[in-house]
Amino acid sequence: MTPIRMPWGDRLRDVLGGQAGSLGLLLLIVLAWTAFSLGGSGFLDSFNLYSIGQLAARDAVLGMAQAMLLMTGRMNLAAGGVGAVCTSLLGYLLVTAGAPLWVALPAVLVVSVLAGLLMGIAELKTGLSSFVVTLAFLSIYSGGALLVTGGRQFEIVSPELTSLGNATFFSDAICPLVVVAVICGALCWLLCFRNSLGWRMLAIGANERAARASGVNVGRVVLAAYALSGLLCGVATVMNASYELNVNAGFGSDWLLPSFITAVLGGVALTGGEVSIGGILLAAVFYDSLQSGLTIIDVPTYWIQLPQGLVLLGAVLLDELRRRRLTLRRNRPAPEPDIAVAAS
Numbered sequence: 556m557t558p559i560r561m562p563w564g565d566r567l568r569d570v571l572g573g574q575a576g577s578l579g580l581l582l583l584i585v586l587a588w589t590a591f592s593l594g595g596s597g598f599l600d601s602f603n604l605y606s607i608g609q610l611a612a613r614d615a616v617l618g619m620a621q622a623m624l625l626m627t628g629r630m631n632l633a634a635g636g637v638g639a640v641c642t643s644l645l646g647y648l649l650v651t652a653g654a655p656l657w658v659a660l661p662a663v664l665v666v667s668v669l670a671g672l673l674m675g676i677a678e679l680k681t682g683l684s685s686f687v688v689t690l691a692f693l694s695i696y697s698g699g700a701l702l703v704t705g706g707r708q709f710e711i712v713s714p715e716l717t718s719l720g721n722a723t724f725f726s727d728a729i730c731p732l733v734v735v736a737v738i739c740g741a742l743c744w745l746l747c748f749r750n751s752l753g754w755r756m757l758a759i760g761a762n763e764r765a766a767r768a769s770g771v772n773v774g775r776v777v778l779a780a781y782a783l784s785g786l787l788c789g790v791a792t793v794m795n796a797s798y799e800l801n802v803n804a805g806f807g808s809d810w811l812l813p814s815f816i817t818a819v820l821g822g823v824a825l826t827g828g829e830v831s832i833g834g835i836l837l838a839a840v841f842y843d844s845l846q847s848g849l850t851i852i853d854v855p856t857y858w859i860q861l862p863q864g865l866v867l868l869g870a871v872l873l874d875e876l877r878r879r880r881l882t883l884r885r886n887r888p889a890p891e892p893d894i895a896v897a898a899s
Contacts, residue, residue, distance in 0.1 A: 638807025646709025671785020720797025760827020
């Protein structure tokens, strides 16, 4: 049997998650980099590109964490809370308990999965929306971490963890965290488009009733989505700690906005059933390039929040337009057959 060969354009769209908007994000990144390099000095320096890579890698993983629930028609407002718990545990194990890194990292990732599962169980048992459940757990996790640690600062001195966030990869402008983000993206893409669990998650997001009627165990799939979201929050915690080094339970307090911006701007539908992993990676680069460029051209810090909000608003509007266009396309009547051709 002759294998079916896909044109390179189809393969590219498949890798990008089927989102034509990813190509638009590439154009936005090029325009932003051109404008900031002309408007201020130092934007394309190795040091600045390295810093953008550090932040974009973490924000991309946060976007993937948000996408794991968005694709099922849910959301994770507690990403920062999971980060606070995982950061506190990582600091305690490495600094206070003196545990080796090979013990601390698996422990943090296991706790992140359990934190996600706990939110999923709470939603299924109470019947409340993910908005309410994850918002409540944001306060529970963040407040609990601050209460247990007393706001203590942990100074991480692990050479291996430090090298992950502060070494270079092939170039002075590339951080190893970029590789971590790409690996996470590849695994998430395989899950979403080459695995039955990912197909079930997308099916639930597209139409939960239809998915349930077709035999999908919605409860188990939703729990898996929460667990994956928590796991990716744990990975983002380790990435963040690898270059911050001085960590505390306040980590994660600013994670909510980038997790939504990178996911929605990257092409993940807020209503579920649609995801683009390549788009998330590109959106993270654009988002952090925007912040870095505004800083370089001496825009006051308190003004930077304005374009962040505008980017999120624009991403939501684009998602709404995309959803309406898709609805119109589905409801468009099929063309009537040509009578003359049919008669012949």
